[in-house]
Amino acid sequence: MDPKEIIARRVALELRDGTLVNLGIGLPTLVAQYVPAGRTVAFQSENGIIGFGAPPPEGMEDVNLTDAGGAFVSALPGAVSFDSAMSFAFIRGGHVDATVLGGLQVSSDGRLANWMVPGKMVAGMGGAMDLVAGARRVIIAMQHASRGVSKIVPALTLPATADRRVSLVVTDLAVLEPIQAGLLLRERAPGVSIAEIVAATEASLIIPEDVPEMPISNGSP
Template sequence: MDAKELIARRVAQEIRPGMLVNLGIGLPSMVANFVPAHSGVFFQAENGVIGLGARPPEGMQDPHLTDAGGGFVSAVPGAASIDSAMSFGIIRGGHLDMTVLGGLQVDEAGHLANWKVPGRMVPGMGGAMDLVTGAARVVVAMQHAAKGESKIVPVCSLPLTSQRRVSLIVTDLAVIEPGPDGLLLRERAPGVGLDAIVAATSARLLVPGSVPEMCLG
Protein backbone atom coordinates (compact mmCIF):
# COMPACT_ATOMS: atom_id res chain seq x y z
CA MET A 1 0.00 0.00 0.00
CA ASP A 2 1.12 3.58 -0.52
CA ALA A 3 1.90 6.03 2.28
CA LYS A 4 -1.51 7.69 2.29
CA GLU A 5 -3.38 4.41 2.52
CA LEU A 6 -1.14 3.24 5.35
CA ILE A 7 -1.87 6.42 7.31
CA ALA A 8 -5.62 6.23 6.66
CA ARG A 9 -5.79 2.56 7.68
CA ARG A 10 -3.97 3.24 10.95
CA VAL A 11 -6.10 6.28 11.79
CA ALA A 12 -9.25 4.20 11.20
CA GLN A 13 -8.21 2.00 14.12
CA GLU A 14 -8.61 4.96 16.48
CA ILE A 15 -12.32 5.21 15.66
CA ARG A 16 -14.80 3.35 17.86
CA PRO A 17 -18.40 2.30 17.13
CA GLY A 18 -20.96 5.05 17.67
CA MET A 19 -18.51 7.94 17.35
CA LEU A 20 -19.24 11.25 15.62
CA VAL A 21 -16.05 12.05 13.69
CA ASN A 22 -15.04 14.98 11.51
CA LEU A 23 -12.76 14.24 8.57
CA GLY A 24 -10.68 17.05 7.12
CA ILE A 25 -10.06 17.47 3.41
CA GLY A 26 -7.40 15.54 1.52
CA LEU A 27 -5.77 12.54 3.15
CA PRO A 28 -8.10 12.47 6.21
CA SER A 29 -11.12 11.92 3.95
CA MET A 30 -9.64 8.52 2.99
CA VAL A 31 -10.22 7.23 6.53
CA ALA A 32 -13.91 6.61 5.78
CA ASN A 33 -12.88 3.92 3.29
CA PHE A 34 -11.46 1.76 6.10
CA VAL A 35 -14.24 1.99 8.70
CA PRO A 36 -16.95 -0.70 8.32
CA ALA A 37 -20.27 0.80 7.21
CA HIS A 38 -22.15 -1.18 9.88
CA SER A 39 -20.03 0.14 12.78
CA GLY A 40 -22.45 2.95 13.64
CA VAL A 41 -19.83 5.64 13.06
CA PHE A 42 -21.08 8.93 11.63
CA PHE A 43 -18.63 11.13 9.77
CA GLN A 44 -19.28 14.87 9.73
CA ALA A 45 -18.06 17.54 7.33
CA GLU A 46 -18.27 21.21 8.29
CA ASN A 47 -20.09 22.06 5.06
CA GLY A 48 -23.19 20.45 6.60
CA VAL A 49 -23.25 16.68 6.11
CA ILE A 50 -23.48 14.08 8.86
CA GLY A 51 -23.19 10.50 7.71
CA LEU A 52 -20.49 10.64 5.05
CA GLY A 53 -19.59 7.36 3.41
CA ALA A 54 -16.73 6.30 1.19
CA ARG A 55 -16.09 7.83 -2.21
CA PRO A 56 -18.73 6.52 -4.66
CA PRO A 57 -17.80 4.38 -7.68
CA GLU A 58 -16.93 6.19 -10.90
CA GLY A 59 -20.10 7.39 -12.59
CA MET A 60 -22.19 7.29 -9.38
CA GLN A 61 -21.17 10.72 -8.03
CA ASP A 62 -23.88 13.11 -6.88
CA PRO A 63 -22.89 16.76 -7.46
CA HIS A 64 -24.97 17.74 -4.41
CA LEU A 65 -23.15 15.34 -2.07
CA THR A 66 -19.57 16.43 -1.32
CA ASP A 67 -17.24 16.87 1.60
CA ALA A 68 -15.88 20.22 2.77
CA GLY A 69 -13.17 20.13 0.10
CA GLY A 70 -15.63 19.50 -2.73
CA GLY A 71 -14.73 15.81 -3.09
CA PHE A 72 -17.52 13.41 -3.95
CA VAL A 73 -18.79 11.23 -1.10
CA SER A 74 -21.59 8.77 -0.46
CA ALA A 75 -24.09 8.83 2.41
CA VAL A 76 -24.85 6.05 4.89
CA PRO A 77 -28.40 5.18 6.06
CA GLY A 78 -29.53 7.82 8.55
CA ALA A 79 -27.36 10.57 7.06
CA ALA A 80 -28.53 14.16 7.40
CA SER A 81 -27.93 17.49 5.71
CA ILE A 82 -27.72 20.46 8.07
CA ASP A 83 -26.98 24.15 7.67
CA SER A 84 -23.62 25.75 8.41
CA ALA A 85 -24.77 27.29 11.70
CA MET A 86 -25.75 23.90 13.14
CA SER A 87 -22.62 22.26 11.74
CA PHE A 88 -20.34 24.72 13.50
CA GLY A 89 -22.53 24.61 16.60
CA ILE A 90 -21.74 20.90 16.81
CA ILE A 91 -18.03 21.59 16.38
CA ARG A 92 -17.76 24.57 18.73
CA GLY A 93 -20.12 23.03 21.28
CA GLY A 94 -17.76 20.13 21.93
CA HIS A 95 -20.03 17.44 20.44
CA LEU A 96 -17.42 15.79 18.17
CA ASP A 97 -15.73 12.68 19.54
CA MET A 98 -12.80 13.11 17.16
CA THR A 99 -11.47 15.16 14.28
CA VAL A 100 -8.89 13.91 11.78
CA LEU A 101 -6.89 16.70 10.15
CA GLY A 102 -3.94 17.02 7.81
CA GLY A 103 -0.87 18.90 8.95
CA LEU A 104 1.94 21.08 7.64
CA GLN A 105 3.89 20.93 10.91
CA VAL A 106 3.52 19.60 14.46
CA ASP A 107 6.00 20.63 17.12
CA GLU A 108 7.37 19.21 20.38
CA ALA A 109 4.59 20.90 22.36
CA GLY A 110 1.99 19.12 20.20
CA HIS A 111 0.94 22.32 18.44
CA LEU A 112 -0.45 21.95 14.92
CA ALA A 113 0.12 24.29 11.98
CA ASN A 114 -2.09 23.38 9.04
CA TRP A 115 -3.96 26.36 7.67
CA LYS A 116 -1.53 28.84 6.12
CA VAL A 117 1.87 29.08 4.45
CA PRO A 118 3.13 32.70 4.61
CA GLY A 119 3.22 34.32 1.19
CA ARG A 120 0.63 32.01 -0.31
CA MET A 121 -2.97 33.04 -0.77
CA VAL A 122 -5.55 30.97 1.10
CA PRO A 123 -9.32 31.24 0.55
CA GLY A 124 -9.95 31.44 4.29
CA MET A 125 -9.24 29.83 7.64
CA GLY A 126 -11.77 27.04 7.13
CA GLY A 127 -12.90 25.08 10.17
CA ALA A 128 -9.54 23.78 11.40
CA MET A 129 -9.22 26.25 14.27
CA ASP A 130 -12.70 25.41 15.56
CA LEU A 131 -12.07 21.68 15.15
CA VAL A 132 -8.77 21.60 17.03
CA THR A 133 -10.31 23.63 19.84
CA GLY A 134 -13.67 21.83 20.05
CA ALA A 135 -13.24 18.11 19.30
CA ALA A 136 -12.66 15.67 22.17
CA ARG A 137 -9.68 14.11 20.32
CA VAL A 138 -7.55 15.61 17.55
CA VAL A 139 -5.68 13.16 15.31
CA VAL A 140 -3.21 14.54 12.76
CA ALA A 141 -2.82 12.41 9.63
CA MET A 142 0.14 13.50 7.52
CA GLN A 143 3.30 12.30 5.82
CA HIS A 144 6.37 12.44 8.04
CA ALA A 145 8.36 14.68 5.70
CA ALA A 146 7.83 16.83 2.62
CA LYS A 147 10.50 17.69 0.03
CA GLY A 148 13.12 16.21 2.30
CA GLU A 149 12.13 18.36 5.29
CA SER A 150 10.67 16.90 8.48
CA LYS A 151 7.14 18.01 9.32
CA ILE A 152 7.65 17.15 13.00
CA VAL A 153 9.73 20.03 14.29
CA PRO A 154 11.05 21.53 17.55
CA VAL A 155 8.88 24.67 17.16
CA CYS A 156 6.38 25.39 14.38
CA SER A 157 7.62 28.08 11.99
CA LEU A 158 4.20 28.30 10.32
CA PRO A 159 1.17 30.02 11.91
CA LEU A 160 -0.43 27.81 14.57
CA THR A 161 -3.93 26.48 14.09
CA SER A 162 -4.56 26.40 17.85
CA GLN A 163 -2.72 26.62 21.16
CA ARG A 164 -4.24 23.26 22.14
CA ARG A 165 -2.06 20.15 22.06
CA VAL A 166 -3.21 17.53 19.56
CA SER A 167 -3.97 13.98 20.76
CA LEU A 168 -2.10 11.82 18.25
CA ILE A 169 0.06 12.06 15.11
CA VAL A 170 -0.07 9.28 12.51
CA THR A 171 2.47 9.39 9.69
CA ASP A 172 3.78 6.97 7.09
CA LEU A 173 6.65 6.17 9.46
CA ALA A 174 5.23 6.25 12.97
CA VAL A 175 2.50 6.85 15.52
CA ILE A 176 3.51 9.61 17.93
CA GLU A 177 1.63 10.79 21.03
CA PRO A 178 2.25 14.36 22.22
CA GLY A 179 2.21 14.77 25.97
CA PRO A 180 3.38 17.14 28.70
CA ASP A 181 6.91 15.73 28.49
CA GLY A 182 7.17 15.82 24.68
CA LEU A 183 6.57 13.52 21.72
CA LEU A 184 6.34 9.83 22.65
CA LEU A 185 7.05 7.33 19.87
CA ARG A 186 4.34 4.69 20.21
CA GLU A 187 4.52 2.61 17.00
CA ARG A 188 6.67 2.05 13.93
CA ALA A 189 5.34 1.58 10.41
CA PRO A 190 5.87 -1.96 9.04
CA GLY A 191 9.51 -2.49 8.11
CA VAL A 192 10.65 0.89 9.44
CA GLY A 193 13.45 0.96 12.02
CA LEU A 194 13.90 3.33 14.93
CA ASP A 195 16.98 4.94 13.40
CA ALA A 196 15.04 5.86 10.25
CA ILE A 197 12.27 7.48 12.29
CA VAL A 198 14.68 9.47 14.46
CA ALA A 199 16.64 10.60 11.39
CA ALA A 200 13.44 11.80 9.67
CA THR A 201 12.27 13.75 12.73
CA SER A 202 13.61 17.23 13.51
CA ALA A 203 11.93 17.30 16.90
CA ARG A 204 13.18 15.41 19.93
CA LEU A 205 11.44 12.06 20.31
CA LEU A 206 10.90 10.14 23.53
CA VAL A 207 11.74 6.55 22.55
CA PRO A 208 10.71 3.79 24.98
CA GLY A 209 12.60 0.52 25.29
CA SER A 210 10.20 -1.32 23.00
CA VAL A 211 8.32 0.20 20.06
CA PRO A 212 5.92 -2.20 18.33
CA GLU A 213 5.03 -2.17 14.63
CA MET A 214 1.67 -0.79 13.53
CA CYS A 215 -0.97 -3.48 13.13
CA LEU A 216 -2.96 -2.46 10.07
CA GLY A 217 -5.43 -5.33 10.07
Protein backbone atom coordinates in the same frame (compact mmCIF):
# COMPACT_ATOMS: atom_id res chain seq x y z
CA MET B 1 1.15 -0.11 0.44
CA ASP B 2 0.85 3.57 -0.45
CA PRO B 3 2.00 5.85 2.42
CA LYS B 4 -1.36 7.62 2.53
CA GLU B 5 -3.16 4.30 2.75
CA ILE B 6 -0.95 3.21 5.65
CA ILE B 7 -1.84 6.41 7.50
CA ALA B 8 -5.57 6.13 6.76
CA ARG B 9 -5.73 2.47 7.80
CA ARG B 10 -3.92 3.16 11.07
CA VAL B 11 -6.10 6.16 11.91
CA ALA B 12 -9.23 4.09 11.24
CA LEU B 13 -8.31 1.89 14.21
CA GLU B 14 -8.50 4.93 16.49
CA LEU B 15 -12.18 5.55 15.72
CA ARG B 16 -14.47 4.09 18.34
CA ASP B 17 -17.81 2.46 17.74
CA GLY B 18 -20.83 4.77 17.91
CA THR B 19 -18.88 8.02 17.72
CA LEU B 20 -19.28 11.24 15.71
CA VAL B 21 -16.07 11.93 13.78
CA ASN B 22 -15.11 14.90 11.61
CA LEU B 23 -12.80 14.25 8.67
CA GLY B 24 -10.72 17.12 7.33
CA ILE B 25 -9.89 17.86 3.71
CA GLY B 26 -7.46 15.68 1.77
CA LEU B 27 -5.78 12.63 3.28
CA PRO B 28 -8.19 12.37 6.29
CA THR B 29 -11.13 11.67 3.97
CA LEU B 30 -9.50 8.33 3.06
CA VAL B 31 -10.12 7.11 6.61
CA ALA B 32 -13.82 6.57 5.84
CA GLN B 33 -12.87 3.71 3.51
CA TYR B 34 -11.05 1.66 6.15
CA VAL B 35 -13.28 1.56 9.23
CA PRO B 36 -13.04 -1.99 10.63
CA ALA B 37 -15.99 -4.27 9.91
CA GLY B 38 -18.67 -4.18 12.59
CA ARG B 39 -17.70 -0.71 13.81
CA THR B 40 -20.23 2.10 13.25
CA VAL B 41 -18.85 5.62 12.92
CA ALA B 42 -20.90 8.67 11.89
CA PHE B 43 -18.69 10.94 9.78
CA GLN B 44 -19.33 14.68 9.83
CA SER B 45 -18.14 17.38 7.46
CA GLU B 46 -18.34 21.02 8.50
CA ASN B 47 -20.13 22.01 5.30
CA GLY B 48 -23.22 20.31 6.74
CA ILE B 49 -23.53 16.53 6.54
CA ILE B 50 -23.44 13.63 9.00
CA GLY B 51 -23.36 10.08 7.68
CA PHE B 52 -21.20 10.28 4.57
CA GLY B 53 -19.19 7.41 3.18
CA ALA B 54 -16.53 6.68 0.59
CA PRO B 55 -16.46 8.46 -2.79
CA PRO B 56 -19.13 7.15 -5.17
CA PRO B 57 -18.27 5.16 -8.31
CA GLU B 58 -17.41 7.23 -11.38
CA GLY B 59 -20.58 8.50 -13.01
CA MET B 60 -22.63 8.28 -9.80
CA GLU B 61 -21.51 11.60 -8.31
CA ASP B 62 -24.12 14.00 -6.92
CA VAL B 63 -23.18 17.70 -7.01
CA ASN B 64 -25.11 18.18 -3.76
CA LEU B 65 -23.05 15.57 -1.90
CA THR B 66 -19.52 16.80 -1.23
CA ASP B 67 -17.17 17.12 1.69
CA ALA B 68 -15.78 20.44 2.92
CA GLY B 69 -13.09 20.34 0.23
CA GLY B 70 -15.61 19.86 -2.59
CA ALA B 71 -14.78 16.18 -3.17
CA PHE B 72 -17.71 13.90 -3.93
CA VAL B 73 -18.92 11.60 -1.15
CA SER B 74 -21.71 9.07 -0.78
CA ALA B 75 -24.56 9.29 1.73
CA LEU B 76 -25.10 6.26 3.94
CA PRO B 77 -28.56 5.19 5.15
CA GLY B 78 -29.70 7.63 7.83
CA ALA B 79 -27.47 10.49 6.64
CA VAL B 80 -28.65 14.02 7.39
CA SER B 81 -27.75 17.43 6.01
CA PHE B 82 -28.05 20.85 7.61
CA ASP B 83 -26.66 24.36 7.30
CA SER B 84 -23.14 25.34 8.32
CA ALA B 85 -24.40 27.21 11.41
CA MET B 86 -25.77 23.95 12.82
CA SER B 87 -22.60 22.14 11.77
CA PHE B 88 -20.36 24.54 13.69
CA ALA B 89 -22.72 24.37 16.68
CA PHE B 90 -21.88 20.66 16.86
CA ILE B 91 -18.17 21.43 16.70
CA ARG B 92 -18.06 24.43 19.05
CA GLY B 93 -20.45 22.79 21.47
CA GLY B 94 -18.07 19.87 22.06
CA HIS B 95 -20.32 17.26 20.44
CA VAL B 96 -17.72 15.92 17.99
CA ASP B 97 -15.97 12.93 19.54
CA ALA B 98 -12.91 13.13 17.29
CA THR B 99 -11.55 15.02 14.33
CA VAL B 100 -8.96 13.77 11.84
CA LEU B 101 -7.02 16.62 10.26
CA GLY B 102 -4.09 17.00 7.91
CA GLY B 103 -1.03 18.92 9.03
CA LEU B 104 1.83 21.02 7.72
CA GLN B 105 3.78 20.92 10.99
CA VAL B 106 3.46 19.49 14.48
CA SER B 107 5.80 20.81 17.15
CA SER B 108 7.49 19.11 20.10
CA ASP B 109 4.80 20.43 22.43
CA GLY B 110 2.05 18.96 20.23
CA ARG B 111 0.80 22.14 18.60
CA LEU B 112 -0.49 22.01 15.03
CA ALA B 113 -0.01 24.27 12.01
CA ASN B 114 -2.27 23.30 9.12
CA TRP B 115 -4.08 26.23 7.59
CA MET B 116 -1.55 28.52 5.89
CA VAL B 117 0.41 27.01 3.00
CA PRO B 118 3.64 28.99 2.37
CA GLY B 119 3.57 30.86 -0.92
CA LYS B 120 -0.13 30.21 -1.49
CA MET B 121 -3.03 32.63 -1.28
CA VAL B 122 -5.10 31.83 1.79
CA ALA B 123 -8.74 31.47 0.79
CA GLY B 124 -9.72 30.83 4.40
CA MET B 125 -8.83 28.67 7.35
CA GLY B 126 -11.96 26.53 7.06
CA GLY B 127 -13.03 24.84 10.28
CA ALA B 128 -9.56 23.82 11.49
CA MET B 129 -9.34 26.27 14.37
CA ASP B 130 -12.81 25.38 15.64
CA LEU B 131 -12.13 21.67 15.30
CA VAL B 132 -8.82 21.69 17.19
CA ALA B 133 -10.44 23.72 19.97
CA GLY B 134 -13.78 21.90 20.07
CA ALA B 135 -13.37 18.20 19.24
CA ARG B 136 -12.76 15.82 22.14
CA ARG B 137 -9.85 14.11 20.37
CA VAL B 138 -7.68 15.64 17.65
CA ILE B 139 -5.86 13.11 15.44
CA ILE B 140 -3.38 14.39 12.86
CA ALA B 141 -2.96 12.30 9.70
CA MET B 142 -0.03 13.46 7.60
CA GLN B 143 3.13 12.29 5.91
CA HIS B 144 6.23 12.50 8.09
CA ALA B 145 8.16 14.73 5.70
CA SER B 146 7.51 16.89 2.66
CA ARG B 147 10.16 16.88 -0.08
CA GLY B 148 12.69 15.59 2.41
CA VAL B 149 11.89 18.23 5.06
CA SER B 150 10.55 16.97 8.37
CA LYS B 151 7.05 18.07 9.38
CA ILE B 152 7.72 17.08 13.00
CA VAL B 153 9.60 20.11 14.29
CA PRO B 154 10.98 21.50 17.58
CA ALA B 155 8.85 24.64 17.24
CA LEU B 156 6.31 25.80 14.66
CA THR B 157 7.57 28.11 11.93
CA LEU B 158 4.08 28.42 10.45
CA PRO B 159 1.07 30.03 12.18
CA ALA B 160 -0.42 27.79 14.86
CA THR B 161 -3.94 26.50 14.26
CA ALA B 162 -4.71 26.60 18.00
CA ASP B 163 -2.92 26.59 21.35
CA ARG B 164 -4.31 23.20 22.31
CA ARG B 165 -2.08 20.12 22.17
CA VAL B 166 -3.31 17.51 19.66
CA SER B 167 -4.12 13.99 20.86
CA LEU B 168 -2.21 11.83 18.38
CA VAL B 169 -0.09 12.12 15.22
CA VAL B 170 -0.12 9.31 12.65
CA THR B 171 2.39 9.45 9.80
CA ASP B 172 3.66 7.01 7.21
CA LEU B 173 6.62 6.28 9.53
CA ALA B 174 5.27 6.41 13.06
CA VAL B 175 2.56 7.03 15.62
CA LEU B 176 3.49 9.87 17.97
CA GLU B 177 1.67 10.92 21.14
CA PRO B 178 2.25 14.46 22.40
CA ILE B 179 2.61 14.36 26.19
CA GLN B 180 3.72 16.95 28.74
CA ALA B 181 7.39 15.94 28.36
CA GLY B 182 7.40 15.97 24.54
CA LEU B 183 6.64 13.61 21.65
CA LEU B 184 6.38 9.96 22.64
CA LEU B 185 7.17 7.42 19.91
CA ARG B 186 4.36 4.90 20.36
CA GLU B 187 4.61 2.81 17.19
CA ARG B 188 6.66 2.45 14.05
CA ALA B 189 5.28 1.74 10.58
CA PRO B 190 5.70 -1.76 9.09
CA GLY B 191 9.31 -2.31 8.05
CA VAL B 192 10.50 1.03 9.47
CA SER B 193 13.26 1.14 12.08
CA ILE B 194 13.57 3.52 15.00
CA ALA B 195 16.78 4.87 13.45
CA GLU B 196 14.91 5.76 10.24
CA ILE B 197 12.22 7.59 12.22
CA VAL B 198 14.79 9.56 14.22
CA ALA B 199 16.68 10.49 11.04
CA ALA B 200 13.47 11.79 9.43
CA THR B 201 12.37 13.79 12.48
CA GLU B 202 13.66 17.26 13.25
CA ALA B 203 12.16 17.31 16.75
CA SER B 204 13.51 15.22 19.61
CA LEU B 205 11.51 12.09 20.48
CA ILE B 206 10.90 10.21 23.70
CA ILE B 207 11.72 6.60 22.79
CA PRO B 208 10.60 3.74 25.07
CA GLU B 209 12.53 0.49 25.30
CA ASP B 210 9.89 -1.29 23.22
CA VAL B 211 8.33 0.40 20.19
CA PRO B 212 5.91 -2.04 18.51
CA GLU B 213 5.03 -2.09 14.83
CA MET B 214 1.79 -0.25 14.15
CA PRO B 215 -1.32 -2.32 13.47
CA ILE B 216 -3.15 -1.65 10.20
CA SER B 217 -6.92 -1.81 9.73
CA ASN B 218 -8.10 -4.62 7.47
CA GLY B 219 -11.23 -2.65 6.56
CA SER B 220 -11.76 -2.33 2.81
CA PRO B 221 -13.41 0.28 0.57
